[in-house]
Amino acid sequence: SMATTETLDSGFLSRMALNDNKAGMEGLNRDKINKIIMESSKGSRFYENELKKEQQVNQRIERMMLQKAHITEQQLSKAQAQVEKMTSDLERGRDLSRVIVHVDMDAFYAAVETRDCPDLMDKPMAVGSMSMLSTSNYHARKFGVRAAMPGFIAKKLCPNLVIVPINFDKYRAVSAEVREVFADYDPHFLPMSLDEAYLDISDHLEQRRGWPEALRTHRLHTNNTGTARVEDHGGLQETVELEGLSPVLFENSPSSSPCLQDAAGGEVEVFGTCAEEAVREMRFRIEQKTSLTASAGIAPNMMLAKVCSDKNKPNGQYRLPSNRQAVIDFIQDLPVRKISGIGKVTEKMLGALGITSCSHLGQEMALLALLFSETSWHHFLHISMGLGSTHIERDGERKSMSTERTFGEMGALEEQFSLCRELCQDLAQDLQKEALKGKTVTLKLKNVNFEVKTRAWTLPCAVATTEELFAVAKDLLKTEIDNVSPQPLRLRLMGNLTLPSPGDCNGFETRRGPTSSTTTPEGTQTHTPKNTNTSAETDISMSALTASDKMTHEPSAHASTSSCCSTEPESGTDSLTCPVCFREVNTTELTVFNRHVDQCLSGVTMGQNNHTDTELERGPRVCEEEVEKEITGGKREEGPKEKGSELLSRCMLDSTSTANISLSTVGLNPVCLNTCPNGDVSIHRANTLKVSSQSDPRVRVCLLSPGGPRPMTTPKPESRDHRGPALTCPVCQETQDTNDLTLFNRHVDLCLNQEVLHEDKCVVLQEMLQRESKFSAILRILPCLIVKFSNMVKAQGPHPLMQYHANWPHGGRLKMLALKGQPPSTLCSYAQTL
DNA sequence: GGGGGAAGGACCA
DNA sequence: TTCCTGGTCCTTCCCCC
Structure with a gap:
């Protein structure tokens, strides 16, 4: 009976138009209201983004229609049979014995405010702010003012609207x-x-x-x-x-x-x-x-x-009486949009197929079975038969917990990082309230154009503290910042989320447990100061993270994680090898060792901007000085020789990185260079790192990769221009005479495959691994390890070493080896414990 | 092909 | 001037096995 949005103005956005399927919104002057909404929105970044999203929906519909055109009679009758079978199965299971009630308070927030301030009773009012309304009273609904509408638009629709802040x-x-x-x-x-x-x-x-x-x-x-x-x-x-x-x-x-x-x-x-x-x-x-x-x-x-x-x-x-016919009759003329779970996109998709009511839904089920996924059409079938859950399940396990904030445009790095930290802190608090932990940390970003991005990292153990969350979140954020640099990330929202993920630790878990930490009545976490479970591994990894981040290292911050992923402490060693400078620190005292690692790491200065040549030199020197103080009689480590450095020279660096310390390997994360005494590192051919190992057999370069894998990005035309027409293959180092990325990627793939399959390379690595059991060296010098190697490494020990894939800046992917579930920045510290 | 992780979206209140 | 927040579930892609 109501005009659909398509029949209105041609350039009209169905996503923005008034949604009047809510109670109290019948018989409004839709056209007039929509005109005001459009005039207030047109040209805004929000509007532009909505336009983009609508086009995506339209494309989806186009694809669907194309698919529909190719359906044969045979397919359709086969689907029809399937639908009929399913229908009769469902009919047999129909349960009309329960009496289910859905109770919904009327205009709840608005009603509470009106109750407490009866003056509002006869006025149009809404609860929320100028930027967003949560609900409106029925008086305001007459003007088209409704929940999820920004207050400033509502004010245009109804200038006398009273907006009450949310409480x-x-x-x-x-x-x-x-x-x-x-x-x-x-x-x-x-x-x-x-x-x-x-x-x-x-x-x-x-x-x-x-x-x-x-x-x-x-x-x-x-x-x-x-x-x-x-x-x-x-x-x-x-x-x-x-x-x-x-x-x-x-x-x-x-x-x-x-x-x-x-x-x-x-x-x-x-x-x-x-x-x-x-x-x-x-x-x-x-x-x-x-x-x-x-x-x-x-x-x-x-x-x-x-x-x-x-x-x-x-x-x-x-x-609705509990008999089948009453249910069937009720459902017949019901618009699909009335059903919970069918929103504007699904409504539009179904509308394109001529389906607006539930009876249509039933009639077209065979078609829907062919066009939609199994879960989707099963859902549709349930709806068309008037079926739904007959028992109410309570206390389902929580699946995730998050916190996010919208703010005025933010472009400053320090601000972004400190907000990120704040969010981590808030989230940690919320987690603590419910005594929960999570394994997947997700960073959500919305830029000033309303484009939303989420970036996730899954850890091997569930975490909960601010430091643990921030260690991951800041890596993810940094990767995003680097990704758009030199432009700043112009954000309007940041959010932080932890998710469980199925695995050994069973994802989202409660902290209360026989061995793990306890929660005091005040709700603060307490830990045994020296947990016997605390292995070298966890301590080192945390020290690496915190040091690289210049944060204070609380010994309690990660004690709880060890209960989940602890490994047997290394036995029979009275010295530990520093994962940064490769020297053995002659101590088993973790405090001493961690201090050494911290100093080494701060010497490296992870990925900070504006480092000069002198800083590049200073970093390692600081490291060395500290080493001299720390170590008494520590013997120097023999690292891999020519073969290793030969491989290292194959790492290619991103020519767009300007800082000498914060160089990036192409397709990988920003990499820090740490030269140990007498190292010769030079930039070879614009973007290739060359390391000569002639002067000294010791390993002299350490590549630290502080970020997660680069996110998928659509190729940016301008950056390609910067790059010029020639692309250099990161494997064979030869400049390819093409600017066509498909061609170039094919070349790189070929090169990589040759690399992988090249037998003596495998043998060399295998020998090195067995002879020296120095996985760390391998990890450092080979950020681009390949399938065959990663499988081999994996097979060697209990540590979940795995290959993962990083994105090539212009599309395509590179393969890389890291510890499963760990951001690459933790690589060296974990490598140490192998 | 199935399973799992990551990213993105639909949808809900 | 100003278009949220916190959740669940699904889809799609890609990889591994």
Whole structure:
């Protein structure tokens, strides 16, 4: 009955147009409202981004239509048979025995604010800010003002709109009161948000049938003001009747039964025993308790109950009888958009196939089975048959936890890093509140053009502290910054997320455990100062991270991780080899050793900008000085000789990197060079690092890769121009006479394959590994290890060494070896413990 | 082909 | 001047086995 957006203006954005499928938004002047929305948005970065997204949806639809055109009769009838089989299976399992209720508070946040400030009652108002509204009252909805609309646009639609700032604590408190009522009808109710819940009242109804009237009688309290409310079970409490001041926001639903007088002269209401009466009673009690109204839907499953609760909104309820025909009839003319889970994109895709109602959905199921994924069409089939969950599952394990913030444009590096750290801290606090840890750290960035990026890193162990999170997040952030440099990253949002990931540690885990740390009553983490589990590995890795980051190293920060991924402490060694300078530090005292590593690392100065030649020289010198102080009688290590350095010379550096310390290998992460005494490092042919090992057999160069793999980027035309037409192969070092990336990549692939398959290279490495058991050396000199090698290394020990792939700046990928789950910056410290 | 990780999106309140 | 936040689930791609 309503005009679809496509029939309006041709250049119209369906994603931006008013969404009037919410209650209280019928019969509005859509065209006029949409015109105002468009005028306020046009030309903004947000609008441009929406335009882009809409084009992507259109392309998706085009692809789908193309696919549809190629479907044969045969395919269709085969799919039809499949659909029919599935339909009859589902029909057999149809369960109409449960009574599911979906309760939804009416304009919740707005209603709470109105209750507490009755002056707002007859004014159009919304809760939120100038940049975003959370909800609006029904008066404001008449102007087209609705949730998820920015306040400044709402103000244009309705200049008299009152915007009340959001007050979560208050809504949480009210929500708790409402939930107390829910619990009386279903102790296992499922809250979906502060204002919404599903209940299974089947058991309650069973009992209720035998209840005497007294248990179904509830006193009617009249509030004297909006704020002074009376407890539901207040007993003999006297209430003053002041009819005119009642803050009731919505008229009672028509089904209200007349009030009776009880013995004490107060008004009471008696409720029946059927489902509708029970739900009416529940809504009555919610209103008595909070002065807020709720709407409800009663149906045989959750999907239908949700649709029903919207039917008589606000302050109403709807019951769909528990018989198959009623369900089928109900679903027939229902617009697909009404179903929870079908949003604007799915609606548009289905619309392109001529499907707008649920009956269409059923008719076209064979087609949908061919065009959509299995999960998608199964979902559609359930909807078209009116099926949904019949039992409410509570307490599902939490899957992730995140925190994000939007701010004015931010381009300064220090600001970005400190915000990142702040977010890590907030997240760590939230994690602590629930005593949880996570294995995957995700950084979310939104730039000023509203483009969203997420970058994730999965660790072998679950982590939870600020330092642990930041160690990973800052790596991810740095990689992004480097990726757009020399332009700054212009951000408008940053977020931080931890996710579980299936594995040994079982992802998101609680911290409480027999061996792990404990949580004090105050909620602060405590650790045994010297956990016996703390292996050299964990200590070293943390010291590397913190030192490189110039952060203070709290010994407790990672003690808990060792319970998960600890390895046996190395036995029989009375010295440890520094992963940075390659010298043996003649101590088993980890504190001493870590101090040495820290100093070595700070000498290296990881990836900082604006380092000069002199700093390049100073770094190692500092290192050496410290070494002299630390080590007494430490013997020098024999490193790999010519063969190793030959391989090293194959590392290619990014010509765009200007700093001498922070060079980058092509397709890899920024690499720091650490020259040990007498090293000869020179930049060879614009972007190739050349190391000569003639003067000294010791290993002299250490490549540290502080970032995660480079993210996928679309080739930037300007940077290609900088590069010039010639591309140099990182493997054979020969300049290729092509600017065509496909051709060039093919060449590199060929080169790499030859490299991989070249037998004596394998043998050399294998020998080195066996003879010297110096994985560290290999890791450093070969940031681009290849499949065959990584497999070989993997097979050697318990450590999850693996190959991973880094992106070539202009597309394509390079293969690289690292420890599974570790950012490359931790490479050297882990390598040490091998 | 299936499984798993990473990135991106759809969708929800 | 100003278009959120915090969650879940799904899809797509790529790799490994």
